[in-house]
Each structure stands twice: as C-alpha cells, then as structure tokens.
Amino acid sequence: MNLGIRAILYSARKWKKTLLVFFLLLAITTLVLSGLAIADAQEEQAEELRGVTGTSFTVERNLSTGGWTSGNGGSYSTQEFISDEMLQEIASVDGIAGYDASIVSMPYYFKETGDSVVTTGYTNSFYTYGSINTEYNDLFVSGRFELVEGSHITEDMTNGLIISRERAEQNGLEVGSKVVGINDPYTDDPEVDMEIVGIFEVVADKNDEATMYDASTMWDFSNYAFCSKAAMEAMCVNYGDGNKIQEADFYVTDAAQLESVINEVQSISSINWNNFIVTANDEVYQNISSSLSDTTALVTTLIIVITAVSMVLIILILSMSIRSRKRETGILLAVGIAKPAVILQYVLETLLIAVVAFPLAYLSSKQVAGTLGTLFGKAAENVIVTPEHFMLVAVVGGILLVAAVLVSSISTLRLKPKQILSQME
Incomplete structure (x- = not known):
C-alpha cells in the first residue's frame, strides 16, 4: 500500500490523537504568528519614533572659555556669538532636518x-522669540504650542x-493684520513694521509638570509671540550684543543617528569648538526607545x-504514539519496507495535520493578533x-515538525524488526 495512503488512513483511524496534535499546532501557530505581528x-x-521625537542638539556659547568685561549694564562675557555662517555650515550636515535660533x-x-x-500682563509687552524657523522652535516641536492659522x-x-489665538481675538487681529513693533516705546528705539503671518493655540499649561521650565514665568503662554529674526534685530539695534544669537537648536531626521551627526558637526574645522558647547537632547527618544x-x-x-515548550509537547505526543505502534512498525520492517520509508510515513502523518492547521492558524491569528x-x-x-509571517512560520514549523518526528522515532527504529516484534510478545 502506498505510504501516503497509509498515512491518511492512520490519521483517520487515530482521530483523537490527530485532533490533539491539530489543536496544539493551531494554538501554537496562532500565538507565534501573533507574536511576529506584534x-x-x-x-x-x-522606526516612526526615530523621526518624530524632536531629537535635537543644542549649540551654545561656552562662557567658561571666554573673557569678561564690564559696561553700563554690568559684567558680560566677550565670548564669540553664533554667526549666520556658522548656522548655515551646521545645517548643511547630512541628517539635520532643520534648526532654529532665536x-x-x-x-x-x-x-x-x-x-x-x-x-x-501688568504691561503690554510680549515675550517674543526672534526666530529663524519657528517650526523648529522647542515650544512647537514639544507640542506645547500648535499653529492653527497661517504659516510658520x-x-x-x-x-x-x-x-496666540487669545491675544488675536482680544485685539481684533487676524492673519494679514499689520502691526508695529517697538522694543521699548519709552526710548528712541525704532518702529518696525510687521505682518501677522500665523496664529498659535496654547496646548499645554506652562505650570504642567509635563512641560519644561521656562525662565519667563511672569508671562502667560498666551502672551508669547514669535517674529522674524530680521525684525527682532531691527527692534534691538540699540542694544549691542542683545541682538546676537547665543544658542541654536538643530533637529535630526533620525534619532538613532544623533551621535554620528554631532560628531560630524564637531568636525567642521572652520568653527572653533573651544568656544561652544554641544548638548544632545534625546531624553524622550531614549526613554521611549528603552x-x-x-x-x-x-x-x-x-x-x-x-x-520550545510546544516542541517538547509535540515530541512527547509523537514518542508515545510511535511506541504504541511497535507491532505495526516491526511488521512493516519485516516485510521489507525500509526504515526511511517508515519514518517518511510518520512525517507525512504529522505534515498532513500541519497542512490543515497552519492555514487555519493564519486566519485565526488575523483576529487574535490585534487583541x-x-x-x-x-x-x-x-x-x-x-x-x-505565514511563510516564515510554515517553513520553520515544517522543519521543526520533521525534526520532532525524527527525535520521537529514534528509540523504536534503532531496533531490528525481530527485536521490535519480540518485545510485543
């Protein structure tokens, strides 16, 4: 009789054992497929996290390596400031998505x-950032502010x-409204014409522990504003170093590459890095990534x-089944059927069950995986x-099942036909 037919007939005759192996394979495969999907x-x-956590590094003046002098406003550092050329050089490094300096x-x-x-507030002044790219200002990147009208x-x-929307509505202003900015209206500071290009909404409470500390605690978030860097420089033209950039934030496209990007930035020879400090800002990414x-x-x-546990169970079940078939095995060997053919029958019996269990597990795992x-x-x-996922599990699962059959058959098939039959007398 053909070994394939013998395998089918045996599986049908021993239907309880067949069902046991079937449900075991169904459960195992469903769980493994779900695990792979998860x-x-x-x-x-x-992967998404690497590009959306706002991972950045800050370049700021290193006051410890600069000199100090005194003036009308007291002592101040003579350390060099961040120049526009320096910003452009750093921003040109591969892996930097954008930057802001204010x-x-x-x-x-x-x-x-x-x-x-x-x-x-008790005055009508606005805490204002004269920004290069407000899209990359920390207040927007962190999600505390959201641009709801206009553009960055x-x-x-x-x-x-x-x-902010609150100040716009309070003052009857909208995108396109013209305003004049003056740093100090009680002095001879120049008037600078500006146009409202965007309106933001405050998403986070500044007092919320989730937000970062801001030194400007006397200003509500709704009294913040952002203007073009050129406009701020024009308003602060009378203030010397007051209109120069002290630090800048650079955001990377891939958080996992932050260290390599920083290393490349610090290799820019035209910048005297003794005068600047570079600080990585990847705490959020590291915490979530961990x-x-x-x-x-x-x-x-x-x-x-x-x-592993499933393999042990399957080997135990198959070993018990094969030991219970010693007489059948001995007869098959005695009539001249080779041991490889007998083992192949056992393999076919198991794979026939798997051929049904694996596709059903694929269907069931689609429902179970999400849960x-x-x-x-x-x-x-x-x-x-x-x-x-299914192809991987089917191939690896098939190999493991063949291995399980081989392991289970060792104790019986290492005997000669006469030895097997004598044990059944």
Missing part, C-alpha cells in the same frame, strides 16, 4: 490705529509675526518559550499578520 508593529513604531526680547506691538496690542516664520521672512526595546525583548522571549497587541500597548489595527 514584534513587527513594535519595530514600525520604533533672539529673545520683550517688545510692544501697536495696531495701525496706534492702539497698543494689549495682553493680560521661515528664514526668508523679514517682518513676520505669530501671536521601553520599546524591553517590550520587543519580552515578545521575542515569549515566542521562543512558546516554540493580543493591545496588551502590549499597540493599536489593534497596527498589528497585522502578513503572508511573509
């Missing part, structure tokens, strides 16, 4: 009617202004444990079992 979702999340002051703004743009200030803007790595390790460990993924903090729709 691991892939974890990896995709990690000059901070507290100017006043006036409408075309001459009326002051009022705030909720960019490097090519010379007179743009962004204010958490994701722990979860990935846990998922991988579970897959390995499930596979299990939520236990690891994943959105169910992001945990997807793919055909690639």
